[in-house]
Structure formats: C-alpha cells, structure tokens
Amino acid sequence: MSLFSSFAVSAGGMDVERTRVEIIANNLANAQTTRTERGGPFRRQLLRTMARPAGYADGAFLGGGVEIKGIDEDPSPPRLIYDPSHPEANARGYVSLPNVNLVNEMVNLLVAGRVYEANITAFQEAKGMALKALEMGR
Amino acid sequence: MSADAVKAAGISQDRISTQLKGTSETSFRDLVKNYLSQVNDLQLKASGSIEDLALGKNVEIHQVMLAMEEADISLQLLLQIRNKLVESYQEVMRMQI
Numbered sequence: 001m002s003l004f005s006s007f008a009v010s011a012g013g014m015d016v017e018r019t020r021v022e023i024i025a026n027n028l029a030n031a032q033t034t035r036t037e038r039g040g041p042f043r044r045q046l047l048r049t050m051a052r053p054a055g056y057a058d059g060a061f062l063g064g065g066v067e068i069k070g071i072d073e074d075p076s077p078p079r080l081i082y083d084p085s086h087p088e089a090n091a092r093g094y095v096s097l098p099n100v101n102l103v104n105e106m107v108n109l110l111v112a113g114r115v116y117e118a119n120i121t122a123f124q125e126a127k128g129m130a131l132k133a134l135e136m137g138r
Numbered sequence: 139m140s141a142d143a144v145k146a147a148g149i150s151q152d153r154i155s156t157q158l159k160g161t162s163e164t165s166f167r168d169l170v171k172n173y174l175s176q177v178n179d180l181q182l183k184a185s186g187s188i189e190d191l192a193l194g195k196n197v198e199i200h201q202v203m204l205a206m207e208e209a210d211i212s213l214q215l216l217l218q219i220r221n222k223l224v225e226s227y228q229e230v231m232r233m234q235i
Contacts, residue, residue, distance in 0.1 A: 007207065011201060011204045014200040015198060015200075015201075127207055130211050131211070134211075134215060137218045137221070138218075
C-alpha cells in the first residue's frame with residue numbers, strides 16, 4: 001500500500017534524525033575528553049546517511065527513504081592548548097583536546113530537530129489526505 | 139441479459155446462477171475475512187509496540203505512533219467498507235418484489 005510506504009519513509013527520516021541527535025549529544029558530552037580507549041583525545045563523530053534507491057513499480061512511485069550507512073570520525077586535527085599542569089600534557093606542555101566545535105554542534109542539533117519536525121509534518125499531511133479520502137464515502 | 143438470450147447462447151440458467159452463487163459467495167467472504175485479519179494484524183502490531191515502549195525496550199516513540207496511525211487508518215477504512223455493506227444490504231431489503 002503506497003500510503004503506508006510514505007509513512008515508512010517519514011518514519012525512516014525520523015529514525016535518522018534521532019540517531020543524529022544521539023551522536024551530537026555524544027560529541028557534546030565528550031567535548032573535553034582528552035583520553036579514549038584507543039589513546040589520544042576524543043574525535044568528533046559524524047553520521048553518514050544514504051538515500052535508498054527509489055523507483056516506479058506497477059505505475060506507483062516507491063520512495064526509498066533514507067538509511068544510516070555508518071558513523072565516521074572527523075579527521076581534522078585536535079585542538080592544541082598550552083597547559084603544562086594538565087596530566088595529559090605532552091613533553092612541550094600542550095594538551096590535545098577533541099576537535100569538537102560547540103557552535104557547529106549546536107547548529108547541527110537545531111537542524112536535526114527541524115528536519116525531524118519536517119518529517120512529522122509530511123507524515124501528518126499523508127495521514128490527513130488518507131482521512132480526507134475516507135470522507136468521500138460519507 | 140434476457141432469458142431468451144441465455145437460452146440462445148446454449149447455457150442453462152441453473153448453471154449460471156450456481157456459478158455466480160458459488161464464486162461470488164466464497165470470494166466475497168474471503169475478501170472481508172482477509173481485510174479483517176489485515177486490520178487485526180495492524181492493531182496487534184500497534185498494541186505490541188505500545189507494550190514494548192511501556193516495558194522500556196529500545197523502541198522509538200515515532201515508530202509506536204506510526205504503528206498506531208496505521209492501525210487507526212486501516213480501521214477507519216474497514217468501518218467505511220462496513221457502512222457501505224450495511225447500507226447496500228438495507229437497500230436490498232427495502233426493495234419491493
């Protein structure tokens with residue numbers, strides 16, 4: 001049923017944005033983390049998404065929606081701050097802090113929230129159309 | 139189709155009526171049953187996901203809402219179909235013979 005597939009596309013978008021918010025929350029929580037299991041400071045994580053292939057079948061458009069492809073690490077270098085008293089400071093007195101930029105993360109967080117809302121609006125519109133179509137019989 | 143035409147075509151009326159009765163009765167009943175079971179499945183799916191959410195399992199709220207809306211819309215559609223069926227039944231019962 002094409003109606004329920006459009007619901008599924010919207011719900012898939014919401015899934016992705018929820019995951020994005022979780023990743024941003026993790027980035028923010030680790031904004032000052034100087035040590036990870038692998039050693040070195042925490043690296044900012046990025047969500048990689050991929051559009052599922054869309055197509056026509058039996059004359060109906062089948063939207064593929066979106067899916068999570070993986071989580072990558074931001075390859076940009078860590079921030080170096082001179083703080084010789086810090087226990088993680090190197091021989092020259094510099095501490096490597098995560099490459100997390102708070103302003104960037106906040107903007108991405110807002111965008112994720114807005115995209116989530118947009119998916120809900122698309123969902124509600126599809127639902128409204130279905131309910132209106134049912135009113136034809138009344 | 140008039141009775142004469144049926145006779146001309148070389149088909150007995152009995153056969154036609156039994157055929158119509160046989161095919162339409164079973165297929166229509168199956169159709170309604172099928173709809174009912176599909177709607178029921180969606181309702182069960184919705185209540186299952188509500189239960190999962192209440193039990194604190196790893197379920198997203200929007201997935202629960204999606205299941206509920208799917209169940210709601212399919213039930214509304216079933217109600218409309220039922221209304222139409224009852225309406226047409228009453229229309230047939232009112233028929234003067």
